[in-house]
Amino acid sequence: MSAKTKVAILGASGYTGAELVRILALHPHVEMTVLTADRRAGKPFADVFPHLAGIRLPDLVAIDQVDWAGVDFVFCALPHGTTQEVVAGLPAHVKCCDLSADFRLKDVAAYAEYYGHEHLAPELQKEVVYGLTEVYREQIKAARVVANPGCYPTSAQLPLMPLIAKGLIAADGIIVDAKSGVTGAGRAPKEGTLFSEVTEGIHPYGIATHRHAPEIEQGLSEAAGRPVLVNFTPHLMPMARGILSTIYVQCAEGVTAADLRAALADRYAGEPFVRVLPEGQVPATRHVRGSNFVLMNAFDDRLPGRAILTCVEDNLVKGASGQAVQNMNVMLGFEETTALMQQPMFP
Amino acid sequence: MSAKTKVAILGASGYTGAELVRILALHPHVEMTVLTADRRAGKPFADVFPHLAGIRLPDLVAIDQVDWAGVDFVFCALPHGTTQEVVAGLPAHVKCCDLSADFRLKDVAAYAEYYGHEHLAPELQKEVVYGLTEVYREQIKAARVVANPGCYPTSAQLPLMPLIAKGLIAADGIIVDAKSGVTGAGRAPKEGTLFSEVTEGIHPYGIATHRHAPEIEQGLSEAAGRPVLVNFTPHLMPMARGILSTIYVQCAEGVTAADLRAALADRYAGEPFVRVLPEGQVPATRHVRGSNFVLMNAFDDRLPGRAILTCVEDNLVKGASGQAVQNMNVMLGFEETTALMQQPMFP
Amino acid sequence: MSAKTKVAILGASGYTGAELVRILALHPHVEMTVLTADRRAGKPFADVFPHLAGIRLPDLVAIDQVDWAGVDFVFCALPHGTTQEVVAGLPAHVKCCDLSADFRLKDVAAYAEYYGHEHLAPELQKEVVYGLTEVYREQIKAARVVANPGCYPTSAQLPLMPLIAKGLIAADGIIVDAKSGVTGAGRAPKEGTLFSEVTEGIHPYGIATHRHAPEIEQGLSEAAGRPVLVNFTPHLMPMARGILSTIYVQCAEGVTAADLRAALADRYAGEPFVRVLPEGQVPATRHVRGSNFVLMNAFDDRLPGRAILTCVEDNLVKGASGQAVQNMNVMLGFEETTALMQQPMFP
Amino acid sequence: MSAKTKVAILGASGYTGAELVRILALHPHVEMTVLTADRRAGKPFADVFPHLAGIRLPDLVAIDQVDWAGVDFVFCALPHGTTQEVVAGLPAHVKCCDLSADFRLKDVAAYAEYYGHEHLAPELQKEVVYGLTEVYREQIKAARVVANPGCYPTSAQLPLMPLIAKGLIAADGIIVDAKSGVTGAGRAPKEGTLFSEVTEGIHPYGIATHRHAPEIEQGLSEAAGRPVLVNFTPHLMPMARGILSTIYVQCAEGVTAADLRAALADRYAGEPFVRVLPEGQVPATRHVRGSNFVLMNAFDDRLPGRAILTCVEDNLVKGASGQAVQNMNVMLGFEETTALMQQPMFP
Incomplete structure (x- = not known):
């Protein structure tokens, strides 16, 4: 038995x-x-x-x-x-x-x-091994303690790290404008997360000072091979779950959004939880709700030589408990997708 | 194979x-x-x-x-x-x-x-067999065509039919005040279901004329052994999924909410998808979201001799596609809960 | 000056x-x-x-x-x-x-x-004078202290009191199924009113025990000339403002919803803040948002001899601060509508 | 008379x-x-x-x-x-x-x-005169036809134009990440603006191609005295009203967010509808809901030499009908604030 x-x-x-x-x-x-x-x-x-x-x-x-x-x-x-x-x-x-x-x-x-x-x-x-599963899978296999990544850093590092590592985008001057659901603030009662204070509105918070900024920078610095800073501007909006990171980057000479998309698709081919969308398709947080999936895409900017990356996840699943189970599966040698193939719930 | x-x-x-x-x-x-x-x-x-x-x-x-x-x-x-x-x-x-x-x-x-x-x-x-699984399971086993119940009728018939059949409540004069999420209105674009028309508000609709009234009455009449009419007043409210039916009934002489709760608990003991809550616990639509579960309870009224039944479901799951899969499982001889044990998603 | x-x-x-x-x-x-x-x-x-x-x-x-x-x-x-x-x-x-x-x-x-x-x-x-302005205006004029009515009682008493007083409906057995926005619960942080606990769901609360029940009964008893009890079942739903009361009543012999509507229209003719809607028009909370207006209507029930009253208000305006200013205007001899003619905000 | x-x-x-x-x-x-x-x-x-x-x-x-x-x-x-x-x-x-x-x-x-x-x-x-009232007031006074600005351009031009004109920020490389309520999409029924498609989620749209981009660029180019391009990335989110523009800019040598804030405060001193918030205060769309007010502020970025501007408005008021009435008041010689001093409605 x-x-x-x-x-x-x-x-x-x-x-x-x-x-x-x-x-x-x-x-x-x-x-x-x-x-x-x-x-x-x-x-x-x-x-x-x-x-x-x-x-x-x-x-x-x-x-x-x-x-x-x-x-x-x-x-x-x-x-x-x-x-x-x-x-x-x-x-x-x-x-x-x-x-x-x-x-x-x-x-x-x-x-x-x-x-x-x-x-x-x-x-x-x-x-301790940092538990961004798709990036550190081999180390996680051998780890006794894994630090599960923050919700925002997961959605920023997954699209950015491979592109920086390959030199397709500049590691400096990256801007991450993130929008989060309210569960990210936890269940402890606070005036600022009451229904009546959050519904039908949006505002940024923790501008330039949020604790996830150094965590994002840690990953990007590793990809760049040198210390980099990042703009990280989170916003609180009226949804329970979900994070969208809209990321503004400078492309390397001659590189276009199509190149970025191809590089990401190549990097994440075979990954069960990361999908790079076809050209023109826009990731929406509601398309990953309740699931461990991450969707991303790249778009050309009006500003020459620049591109826009978008990445969505469910902050409580891939941004927290789902990735934690994914890491447990890796650490214990179970099939990595076990218990994680519940499909997104929409609407 | x-x-x-x-x-x-x-x-x-x-x-x-x-x-x-x-x-x-x-x-x-x-x-x-x-x-x-x-x-x-x-x-x-x-x-x-x-x-x-x-x-x-x-x-x-x-x-x-x-x-x-x-x-x-x-x-x-x-x-x-x-x-x-x-x-x-x-x-x-x-x-x-x-x-x-x-x-x-x-x-x-x-x-x-x-x-x-x-x-x-x-x-x-x-x-054709009417597919309220918990009530007509035996007939469904043998059916070639099953008519899956409406979302509102499921949430009204499940608590009411056993209580009427046992003579614990009056079959006449029942009032069903129901509150539904917007997916019940379908995906075809209409002004009335636009986000800006629905958010932050509530209104009744189809008062006394909704097509689900005769469907509810069909079940209650069968339980009563004679034709009965019902008040059915649905409301449209700002949530994508979920139905709450708040039901006002006249108890039989000497019967209290505790008796109704006990009778329902007895009736649905062993049913995998129907839970009668403990005394005082209030069913909430968000506690069944995305799942095939139905929660119900009974409460004493301030009005002597009367009681209040509450019943919640996800209108797209137990109120539609989930019950349909449940019926398929019964019709084809699969374990009835197959593919239906995904837990509710909250928040 | x-x-x-x-x-x-x-x-x-x-x-x-x-x-x-x-x-x-x-x-x-x-x-x-x-x-x-x-x-x-x-x-x-x-x-x-x-x-x-x-x-x-x-x-x-x-x-x-x-x-x-x-x-x-x-x-x-x-x-x-x-x-x-x-x-x-x-x-x-x-x-x-x-x-x-x-x-x-x-x-x-x-x-x-x-x-x-x-x-x-x-x-x-x-x-102290009870400040339901349309009912107690004359006493309010002379009062030094006015007790501003509760939000739910305002929405229940305004349609019910005249109909009871005229003997058009039974004073006994009235059922008030009310739906409220979250501001009614105040600004003090509580788990139950956090955004993530309220969004996309509905549940009843305070069933048969809510403190507004005796307040409603006080008004209905006065209209009836004898003590009456009422069913009052409030629900918490995902909107910041607004109350809808859906009220189920027994009509007097031969009385129809049209009679109720006519009696209400007659009673509130000339009232600047109370509108009885034309036949078939359904009051919606969003149509009074931010304003001191109350909308109501009456509908025939499927159950013979019964009717359904619906009444909407903004719980923070006519249900609280707006009616308070209305009362101040009356107490101090200002034009009653002063500062209160801001129109509802929709969407 | x-x-x-x-x-x-x-x-x-x-x-x-x-x-x-x-x-x-x-x-x-x-x-x-x-x-x-x-x-x-x-x-x-x-x-x-x-x-x-x-x-x-x-x-x-x-x-x-x-x-x-x-x-x-x-x-x-x-x-x-x-x-x-x-x-x-x-x-x-x-x-x-x-x-x-x-x-x-x-x-x-x-x-x-x-x-x-x-x-x-x-x-x-x-x-035709472009009706950004605070900028073109004198021309509007004499105009027969005024083109009322778009909702997004109002929220981008008001903070950016004075800072570009004064040379405090670079006119090139500006990124406008905007978040809008659903009324901006109008009342014509479309699948994409149904309640069930919008609630509890967010996604960008019209990336790099939105028609408001050239309108924003027209204003910024005028301020710069030469043609400039802008990144403009709008997002659709679950609120009926409101626009937040989070704007990422490169400061001129030695310029800080405090300088930008001071310049904006100076520029809009005496303007009845534009408020530059004190240091550290974050504009929120819900704080202008239903009103003609615009709130803005400036923050230092983690990225050296850069700053973040935030600006909120109600897209239907200052972003449309309110500014239109403001322009009418100017064109017809009425007090500019007439009918526009209704305060924001929160919650």
Whole structure:
């Protein structure tokens, strides 16, 4: 009898926790044996997320009640800050995909600058692999701890990194104008994410200061082979899920959008979750809703020598829990698409 | 080698067509071999619904191009009116689940009154089974043609029929105040379903005249053993998917909401898609979005001797394409839940 | 030179406070001299509501800093509970329209039951006038303190009270199925009113227990001349503003919807803010958005002898701040429509 | 006795027509005497826009039924193409503000290129004034025909033109990433603007080819004193009203966002409808909804030497009908803010 992998979800009461449960409910090789939510410990998971009441699940527990002996794999969806100590304290037999921002920046000094405190597990940081699956698949296979990428960085790095690496676009002066759904702000009640404050409107936020900017720059710098800066301007808009990144780039001499599209199509040929659209087709966030797919395309600009890249994802799936399951599949040797072939839900 | 069932979807360019494709993409025992859309014949299905471009599918064809020899099962999602002749003309070896309203009313005179023309296949009507799966499962097993229920009638009949049949509530004077998402109005462009006309508002429509009223009454009359009328007042509101029916009933002498809840829980025990919620828990449409689940509950009224039933479903899934696949599974002897255990998507 | 009336808004940092400012900004006879918000004292009003930065306004102060000598009229938009003592403590020269629920119920025992504590100003309660302007205009003219009606009660009482009073409908067994926008829940952050929890869905709440039920019953009982109970079932739906009440009633012998419509048209002829629509026209919340208008109509039911009333309002205007200004106009002898003729905003 | 100006609205059945009526209903110096809508001729205006049923208005007529002798001023809100002949045919005593795109481009060859046919009134084009009120006020005062600017160009030109003119930013390489509400697409039913196709999503459209690009370039070229190109990338998002332009610019040597903000504040000091926000405050479309206000600000970029400008407006008000009334006020010598001081409606 082949035992199932025993999975714990730490911080199961947030939106990414719910998405992990939704996705893993269809996974034939894993069993969710531990769900933690400190303030809700002792309650059924369905008290927190009634829409998932149909799934047989253990009750919520506090994190210090977990018996790690019965856990093979951990998804850590805790708020940043507490995460570093929790992950550093996991027993050696437990593999982990961390969905927080705590292990994404390789440079612990940059972490301290953007997150306001010293990194609490700098030694562990050195062995953590950044979980942009399509880019770091080989390292992820061997990793014990994977830092799942941020939602915005996923949508920016996937189209940009191959084009920079090939020298088809300038690594400098890239502008990422991103539009996000509200779940990206989490489930903690705040005035700014109330329905009445968000519906029927849009505004930018975190201009030039958002914490995902250095994360995007880390990937682009690696692709460029030198440090690069990026403009990253996120916007909050009235949809629950989805991110669209509209990216403005300078092409290398003689390069057109058709070249960029061809290079991306070539790079992602065979990738199950990344689709480069045919010429002229515009990616829309609603075409990936609820799925792990990423759609992208390239367009010529009116400005000579420049191009526009567009990339969409579901911020809770490929931008969070879906990519986390994808990484778990890679880390544990399962078929990479397992539990992830649910199709987008439109309308 | 076990051949897959060859399925045709007639009228694949509407929302119910897209949902059939989304659901069947995960069905291990069927193969979609024919997709029709007369005005789009020759085009890839992904031209009509780009979000499903990741599924391998045949191009769209016109209905008169279909070679029925290669078809085992038909989902008919054509507009009402043309459907009767198409279904009547299917070869005898083809089973069919019809999603239109054309075969739902057993009384062809009532059909003529509400749909404005004589029934075109009155003989076939006699053998068609009404596809409210939880109620007519045994007949559906043996049926060649099933009339898939309307979205509103599903959400009204499931809670009401057992309570009427058991004499727990009065069959007369029932009031069904229903709230529906906009996909119920279809994909054909109309001023009334434009985003700017629907967002941030609500209004009733079809008051006392909606075509789903006689369909609801058909089920309630059967449960009551005599003809009954019902108030049915639908409302259009700004969401793409979902129906909530808030139902006001007179209890039999001494009966309380707790009795109604217990009776419903008893009736639907073991049903995979119907959940009667615990006391006090309120069904919300967003808790069934994208899934084939139905949630219901009963509440005591301030008015003595009366109660309030609430029932939610996704109008495109349990209210249309999901129930259609459920019926196909029953008709063809597959496990009833096959391809239908995708969990609700929230938020 | 005729000095302007000096107006104070207590609790100006909530949505009803913002609406008072928006409306009064166009009022030629009043000047907003005091705006209180205890936790924001010392800040500009535009810090709280940037959309009103174009209006010249005093900075926010704490309520105990107010010099009442410089105030002629008070709008009290404080949370219920604190309101009774504040209003009871106002100097005698100050008139007041209170937007909280604290003075709406004439029966202080009912207040205690529904609001969980003894009434703190029972003597004052006796002289307070309930501010449903179209019904109590004459008493409002002479009142020093007016209790502005709740949003739901306004939309239920306006169509029902005249029909009950005339004996055209039964006072018993009335069912009010109401649908509200999210601003009705206020601006304090709560999980249940986050965008991602509300968008694309609907659910009932407070079934049979909502505090507006006794307030509605108070008006209907007065119209009936005896105590009556009512079913009141509110629903939360994804729009910022608006209330639709769909009301199910039993007609008196021989009475039809046409009779109800005629009686309502007769009752509200000459009323500037209440419009009874022509036969067949359906009120929609979006047709009153941002305005003080109320639209209503009556429809025959499929159930013999019964009818359906529908009534829409903007919950923040006629359901709160607009009716409050209307009451102030009446109390101070201004033209009743002053500052209230802004037309509905659609789309 | 001072007679009111007699105003005709041609094409009153679209959203801009409704907005003209909503605004003009509060205008003390004008009277709406003619409303045309060819396909609805003979019907009351309230059949088309029930939310404005409270305003006394003439019935709709066909345009060829208009007696121009009784008209002093025309708002032309007809679809482009028919407009040129209609405006060219107006009697000499009638002034006109045209809301279509037909007279916005001074270069009739550019018009032909972007709109697909020869300009039909090239002589008239020479005397038409472009109605960006804050920029061309003096010429508008003397104009007989004003071409009201497009919604996107208004939001791009107002922040950019003064900064280019002063040499504070480079005129080349400007990127305008714009996000628009759905009313911008008009009221004619199309699949792409159905509620279910737009809700909960975003996508770009008309990338590099949108007709507003040459209109924006016309203004920027004038400011620069030489021809310039611009990147203009509009996005369709789920809100009825509002445009946000996020604009990426290269600063002149040593210039910072603070300098840009100061220059804009200086340029628009005293302008009643343009507000430059304080440092750090982010314009949001919902803060101008329903009003004629424009909010803008400037932010430093992470990319050295670059800045980000943001500008919001209500596309139906300052982006269409509000600016049209503003222009009428200027053309006819009324106080410029007449009927335009309705405050933004939030939430």
